[in-house]
Amino acid sequence: MKKKKGPPKSLAAGRPPVLHRTKTKSISRKATKALINKYHLLQKRKQQAIARGDAAEEAAIDAEIEALGGIKSYQEASLQGQRHDRGGDSSRVLMQWLEPCLKSRLSPDKTVSGRRLRMLEVGALSTQNACSKSGYFDIERIDLNSQEDGILKQDFMERPLPRDESERFDIISLSLVLNYVPDPRGRGEMLRRTTLFLRTPGQFVDSPELAASFPSLFLVLPAPCVTNSRYLDEDRLAAIMASLGYARVASKTTQRLVYYLWRRERTGHGSGGPFLKKEVRSGSTRNNFAVVLD
Structure with missing residues (x-):
C-alpha cells in the first residue's frame, strides 16, 4: 500500500x-x-x-x-x-558584493535610519566569518549542532515565525544548507519559508543602493546541484525564485560552488508554478538534485 x-x-x-x-x-x-x-x-x-x-x-x-x-x-x-x-568562508563572496554599497550608504556607526542591518545565518559554523568581522550586521546564528557560543542550536524549519517587522531580517544566509535537505519538496518549502523571515520590501526608499540589495537571500550550493543536475539549471532556479518574489542581484560560479544573492522584491507569490520534478537535462552522468515547489 x-x-x-x-x-x-x-x-x-x-x-x-x-x-x-x-x-x-x-x-x-x-x-x-x-x-x-x-x-x-x-x-x-x-x-x-x-x-x-x-x-x-x-x-x-x-x-x-x-x-x-x-x-x-x-x-x-x-x-x-x-x-x-x-574556499572555506563563503561569506567573503557576500561581503565582496555588499561592502561597496554598505560603505557608501551606512552612517559612520554602521547604522541606517537609526538601526543596524539584521542577518539570520542558517547553518552557522563560526562567529568569526567575514560577515561577523565586518561589523555591518547584528547577526543571529543558528545551526542544528552548535559548536560555539553565539550559535543557537535550532532547526530553521522549526524556528518560530516573526511576530512583527522588528523580528524580521534584512538578509538571510543559506550557505551549503539547502543541499542537506533530504527531499526536493522540503527544499522548496525551505526557500518558501525564507520569505516569511525577511523584512517587507521598500524599507530603504531614501537609499536606492541599499534597496537594490535588501531584503535578500544569500544562497550557496555545491556547483553540480545547478550545473550538472538532471532536474535543475540556472533558468529553472531563477524561475522558482521569481515565483517566490526574488530577483537575482549577483551570482558567481566556481568549480566547487555556486553563489547567489537574491533580492526580495515583492511580497506574496508570483506566477510560474507549480515546479515539479521535471527533467531539464538528459544524460547518464547527471545527478538528481531537484527543488519542487507546489
Whole structure:
C-alpha cells in the first residue's frame, strides 16, 4: 500500500551534525572529495530505502557508512574541506558584493535610519566569518549542532515565525544548507519559508543602493546541484525564485560552488508554478538534485 506523504521533513532529517572543532589529521583534497561524495551517495540510498520501508537495505547501508568510518570521518572530511585555503568562508563572496554599497550608504556607526542591518545565518559554523568581522550586521546564528557560543542550536524549519517587522531580517544566509535537505519538496518549502523571515520590501526608499540589495537571500550550493543536475539549471532556479518574489542581484560560479544573492522584491507569490520534478537535462552522468515547489 502506498504510504501517505507526511509534512515536509525538517533540516535535521538530512543534514549531518558538525564535528566539534578539535584538531584533525589533514586529508588530501582528492580523498576528502571522494569520502564526502561516497557518504552523500549512501545517505541518498538510505533515504530511498527508508521511503520504501526496506529495513534490510537500510541496515546494509548503515554498515557501509560505518565501514567508511561513520559520521566522524565524514565530519572530519567536511571540516577539512572548509579550510580557508579551500574556499572555506563563503561569506567573503557576500561581503565582496555588499561592502561597496554598505560603505557608501551606512552612517559612520554602521547604522541606517537609526538601526543596524539584521542577518539570520542558517547553518552557522563560526562567529568569526567575514560577515561577523565586518561589523555591518547584528547577526543571529543558528545551526542544528552548535559548536560555539553565539550559535543557537535550532532547526530553521522549526524556528518560530516573526511576530512583527522588528523580528524580521534584512538578509538571510543559506550557505551549503539547502543541499542537506533530504527531499526536493522540503527544499522548496525551505526557500518558501525564507520569505516569511525577511523584512517587507521598500524599507530603504531614501537609499536606492541599499534597496537594490535588501531584503535578500544569500544562497550557496555545491556547483553540480545547478550545473550538472538532471532536474535543475540556472533558468529553472531563477524561475522558482521569481515565483517566490526574488530577483537575482549577483551570482558567481566556481568549480566547487555556486553563489547567489537574491533580492526580495515583492511580497506574496508570483506566477510560474507549480515546479515539479521535471527533467531539464538528459544524460547518464547527471545527478538528481531537484527543488519542487507546489
